[in-house]
Amino acid sequence: MAPLEPWEKVLVSENFLISSHGSVSCISCHGGEQSPDKETAHTGLVTHPSDDAAAYCATCHADVVNSSQESLHSTLSGYKVSMYSRSIPENHPALDEAFGNHCSSCHTSCGDCHISQPDSVGGGFLSGHEFVETPPMTRTCTACHGSRVGNEYLGKNSEEIPGDVHFRIARMNCVSCHTGSALHASSVDTGNTRYTASQEPSCRGCHAEIGAAGDTVAQHSIHQDKVQCQVCHSIEYSSCDNCHVEISSKTGNPFYTTDAHYLGFYIGRNPIQSEERPYEYVTVRHIPIAPDSYSFYGEDLLPNFDLVATWAYATPHNIQRVTPQNQSCDACHGNSDLFLTVDKVKPEELDANKDVIVESIPE
Amino acid sequence: MRRSIFIPMMITLCILAACSPASVPVDDKEAEGQPASSATGVVISESSTVDQCVECHTDKSKLIDTAKPEEVVVKESEGTG
Numbered sequence: 001m002a003p004l005e006p007w008e009k010v011l012v013s014e015n016f017l018i019s020s021h022g023s024v025s026c027i028s029c030h031g032g033e034q035s036p037d038k039e040t041a042h043t044g045l046v047t048h049p050s051d052d053a054a055a056y057c058a059t060c061h062a063d064v065v066n067s068s069q070e071s072l073h074s075t076l077s078g079y080k081v082s083m084y085s086r087s088i089p090e091n092h093p094a095l096d097e098a099f100g101n102h103c104s105s106c107h108t109s110c111g112d113c114h115i116s117q118p119d120s121v122g123g124g125f126l127s128g129h130e131f132v133e134t135p136p137m138t139r140t141c142t143a144c145h146g147s148r149v150g151n152e153y154l155g156k157n158s159e160e161i162p163g164d165v166h167f168r169i170a171r172m173n174c175v176s177c178h179t180g181s182a183l184h185a186s187s188v189d190t191g192n193t194r195y196t197a198s199q200e201p202s203c204r205g206c207h208a209e210i211g212a213a214g215d216t217v218a219q220h221s222i223h224q225d226k227v228q229c230q231v232c233h234s235i236e237y238s239s240c241d242n243c244h245v246e247i248s249s250k251t252g253n254p255f256y257t258t259d260a261h262y263l264g265f266y267i268g269r270n271p272i273q274s275e276e277r278p279y280e281y282v283t284v285r286h287i288p289i290a291p292d293s294y295s296f297y298g299e300d301l302l303p304n305f306d307l308v309a310t311w312a313y314a315t316p317h318n319i320q321r322v323t324p325q326n327q328s329c330d331a332c333h334g335n336s337d338l339f340l341t342v343d344k345v346k347p348e349e350l351d352a353n354k355d356v357i358v359e360s361i362p363e
Numbered sequence: 364m365r366r367s368i369f370i371p372m373m374i375t376l377c378i379l380a381a382c383s384p385a386s387v388p389v390d391d392k393e394a395e396g397q398p399a400s401s402a403t404g405v406v407i408s409e410s411s412t413v414d415q416c417v418e419c420h421t422d423k424s425k426l427i428d429t430a431k432p433e434e435v436v437v438k439e440s441e442g443t444g
Binding site for chain 1: 430436
């Protein structure tokens, strides 16, 4: 969708005015003053009231505000966990500064999904300031989650790599699987990262017959709980190398540089094996991190870089019923091309990935 | 005969009177012509009052006339974000 015109971004619709939220005066949420003069009217303007959701949204939506303020979308705590786990407490202030300059702009408030589209697609109202209960996929979800998940799901990585079957055939959007309650859920009790929480959504949430009595696909019974579903049912997906962040000496604006972006399919050993994710083999992708990613903010800020794998547990969003690796036993077993072997890992990252690298290809 | 009709009629009138709405106190603010407060404390705008915010933000031509040109942001980032 083409970016909205400046006037279009702030044009309020008649439908909003007759909605329940439209019965509340503009100034109640946005401040400012009643005046025909633009400058005067915008004195003390609060452009994003839901940044303080407790004050503006919780009056009517207390439950969802209370939990969503602790959700990953709101806190972005996964970033901090990732940064801190490779560092030491003395470096946290410098990493916090980097986080504030480069990562925190992805923070989402209520209005960022339900009223406006993110700046990455030009900003502006989704629909004339109407409160959209279900955020539209391409104008909100994949506007932020685009380069990996969005491109995979919609089949934008390559003409040879189809989009996810749930999109192509079933025409499902993000919230078909990622329910509102899950998206608004607090992450405080689940380790503050995406993959330490329970598997929600899980494939079996819909496909309960997989591996159950009566399942006619023998491979399901043989591989279940040993192999993550995506190992057999996803195809090439993207990986990135490094994400070096700096503040521009020319403009004073934060910017990033990623070293490489490439497509591939890699089966690794599960670096986060748990009762919830018991699989021995999972799909892994290289995440945009390197020892010098935050060097602009200080020397050696990630002294424990080798404690966390750079090839991370991944859930590619390009599920197919039929894939090259599930055509036959031999298509996968003994096929070293599919596995993250030592030769595919940078020498300086071998220690970090020692628990992920597959040393012996399953025969 | 007349008495037998009169008594049930009086009883019916008493029941109907009991069902009628109680007198509703007028909101002091409404009486003074100020916006009424909702149960949540958020100020509800009166339909009869001209809301300057709505006046402008529902008028495409006014928004076009008063829009500031958008700053062209120099893209300094490189690679896939």
